[in-house]
Amino acid sequence: MSHDSRSELYQQVILEHNKKPRNCRKLQGATHSAEGYNPLCGDHLTVYLHVNNENIIDDISFEGDGCAISQASSSMMTAALKGKPIDEAKDLFGQFHKLITGELDPDKDQHSLGKLAVFSGIWHFPARVKCASLAWHTMNGAVEHKETISTE
Amino acid sequence: MNENTFDIDSIRKDFQNLHIKVNGKPLVYLDNAATTFKPQAVIDATADHYKTGTSNIHRGVHTLSQQATEAFEQSRDKVRDFIGARKSCEIIFTKGTTEAINLVASSYGGAFLNKGDEIIISEMEHHSNIVPWQMLCASKGCVLKIAPFNDQGELIFDEFAKRLSAKTKLVAMVYVSNSLGTINPVKEVIKAANTQGAVVLIDAAQTVSHLPVNVQGLDCDFLAFSGHKLFGPNGVGVLYGKEKLLNAMPPYQSGGDMIASVTFEKTTYNVLPYKLEAGTPNVAGVIGLGAAIDYVRSVGLTQIAEYEHELLAYGTQALSSIDGLRLIGTAKNKASILAFVLENIHPHDLGTLVDEEGVAIRTGHHCTQPVMKHFGVPATSRASLAFYNTKEEIDCLVRAIHKAKDIFK
Numbered sequence: 001m002s003h004d005s006r007s008e009l010y011q012q013v014i015l016e017h018n019k020k021p022r023n024c025r026k027l028q029g030a031t032h033s034a035e036g037y038n039p040l041c042g043d044h045l046t047v048y049l050h051v052n053n054e055n056i057i058d059d060i061s062f063e064g065d066g067c068a069i070s071q072a073s074s075s076m077m078t079a080a081l082k083g084k085p086i087d088e089a090k091d092l093f094g095q096f097h098k099l100i101t102g103e104l105d106p107d108k109d110q111h112s113l114g115k116l117a118v119f120s121g122i123w124h125f126p127a128r129v130k131c132a133s134l135a136w137h138t139m140n141g142a143v144e145h146k147e148t149i150s151t152e
Numbered sequence: 153m154n155e156n157t158f159d160i161d162s163i164r165k166d167f168q169n170l171h172i173k174v175n176g177k178p179l180v181y182l183d184n185a186a187t188t189f190k191p192q193a194v195i196d197a198t199a200d201h202y203k204t205g206t207s208n209i210h211r212g213v214h215t216l217s218q219q220a221t222e223a224f225e226q227s228r229d230k231v232r233d234f235i236g237a238r239k240s241c242e243i244i245f246t247k248g249t250t251e252a253i254n255l256v257a258s259s260y261g262g263a264f265l266n267k268g269d270e271i272i273i274s275e276m277e278h279h280s281n282i283v284p285w286q287m288l289c290a291s292k293g294c295v296l297k298i299a300p301f302n303d304q305g306e307l308i309f310d311e312f313a314k315r316l317s318a319k320t321k322l323v324a325m326v327y328v329s330n331s332l333g334t335i336n337p338v339k340e341v342i343k344a345a346n347t348q349g350a351v352v353l354i355d356a357a358q359t360v361s362h363l364p365v366n367v368q369g370l371d372c373d374f375l376a377f378s379g380h381k382l383f384g385p386n387g388v389g390v391l392y393g394k395e396k397l398l399n400a401m402p403p404y405q406s407g408g409d410m411i412a413s414v415t416f417e418k419t420t421y422n423v424l425p426y427k428l429e430a431g432t433p434n435v436a437g438v439i440g441l442g443a444a445i446d447y448v449r450s451v452g453l454t455q456i457a458e459y460e461h462e463l464l465a466y467g468t469q470a471l472s473s474i475d476g477l478r479l480i481g482t483a484k485n486k487a488s489i490l491a492f493v494l495e496n497i498h499p500h501d502l503g504t505l506v507d508e509e510g511v512a513i514r515t516g517h518h519c520t521q522p523v524m525k526h527f528g529v530p531a532t533s534r535a536s537l538a539f540y541n542t543k544e545e546i547d548c549l550v551r552a553i554h555k556a557k558d559i560f561k
Binding site for chain 1: 498559
């Protein structure tokens with residue numbers, strides 16, 4: 001591992017999202033929600049989505065405790081997915097997953113990750129990959145498991 | 153090594169693993185509660201078994217088998233002497249503390265606990281001293297009672313005593329807490345429990361490398377510890393049990409070595425300790441554990457305890473002086489553990505950042521989720537000491553924490 005890998009991981013944008021997470025609240029009237037839990041480290045979060053009739057995520061939020069990586073990842077995910085169709089959200093999840101496991105190099109491979117590319121350094125830290133992916137897995141679970149739809 | 157002098161430089165030379173670099177920095181290893189490094193003597197004893205001494209035990213008449221058997225049984229006697237047991241047959245080799253506790257829960261609990269019987273554990277147990285009892289309670293209809301600790305992380309003895317009654321059949325308690333460092337008053341716990349006729353199991357996984365332990369002095373019924381936390385190999389541990397109890401217990405697992413004779417009509421079991429050691433054991437591991445005990449005794453547990461006490465006091469002072477740091481576990485009677493949380497920095501972020509400085513600490517719930525719940529934290533950072541650590545290494549940790557704080561400010 002390179003010696004400057006710390007700066008690769010804790011980039012300013014990640015620290016900033018950790019300090020002031022976006023969309024960090026319970027979403028009233030959510031159509032989908034799911035709880036994500038990492039039993040190894042105790043990270044715990046809930047992702048809420050409001051998906052409209054055209055299958056577009058018109059609102060998304062999260063609540064929960066976790067490290068800077070998981071807080072920033074949750075915050076940046078909600079910012080990235082708001083206003084996107086479900087299919088596009090799933091495609092982005094696929095790209096993000098490849099990014100954090102080192103299968104996608106944002107400098108070489110084609111992608112639509114935008115700011116999410118700041119997580120590219122995390123595959124150097126195998127123990128931390130799950131911190132970045134928890135929010136995304138939870139979002140995906142919320143979308144796929146219809147039984148978690150809120151009855152409002 | 154001279155028994156009366158504690159020579160840290162000479163000790164550190166015995167542990168090659170202390171002298172490596174991590175992320176380009178000299179390693180500062182402060183994760184000894186997770187596992188300890190092995191002195192060269194342990195590595196040699198284990199390697200020698202594989203290089204020139206490989207054989208199975210208790211089976212062959214050939215020379216190698218006899219030598220391996222002798223070395224294996226010598227280790228058993230070293231363990232007996234180390235913890236002050238009366239007889240070697242009271243020492244059962246397991247693969248670790250977890251298996252030792254499971255053995256008691258399954259064999260003793262299975263045979264002697266009944267519906268409505270009560271088991272008491274403390275609030276600060278490792279999951280391995282919670283879950284086996286929960287499973288036993290679920291299968292036998294026993295009741296699990298929890299003795300709480302105060303906000304310093306000290307067992308509230310009166311609350312323990314309140315839960316004790318004629319219904320209590322078993323008490324299982326940690327001697328030194330892995331997540332708080334609290335040294336529990338186990339002698340008083342054992343006395344009170346025995347008065348009610350309950351048997352007591354002591355989890356000494358975090359104890360035997362820090363304090364002298366004497367099972368006859370404690371008068372515990374069972375005591376469990378692991379080799380790898382005592383500078384020995386992985387995959388070997390010890391269950392001590394009073395002979396009378398072990399004799400009354402049915403086998404835990406069955407197979408080779410635990411039998412006296414087998415026919416398809418009837419099998420008779422072997423005597424202690426073999427009755428409770430089915431199958432080929434971890435021969436090299438047991439021999440390595442014997443070497444680890446020799447090593448620890450050559451340093452001297454009294455000297456180790458004194459040295460570590462000073463180190464812990466130094467570390468407590470150094471960490472307490474950091475702004476926004478809260479120590480978790482501040483018992484008066486404490487060993488080897490410095491657990492803490494920092495304002496605005498999650499333990500996992502801290503763990504990654506100090507690792508970049510070559511400092512290895514553990515972050516998470518340390519397999520003690522009820523302890524995290526008590527203190528209202530999802531996780532802690534934990535520096536855990538061994539006798540080969542130094543004040544300079546604690547200074548490295550403190551500097552690494554300050555660096556992390558700078559990044560997160």
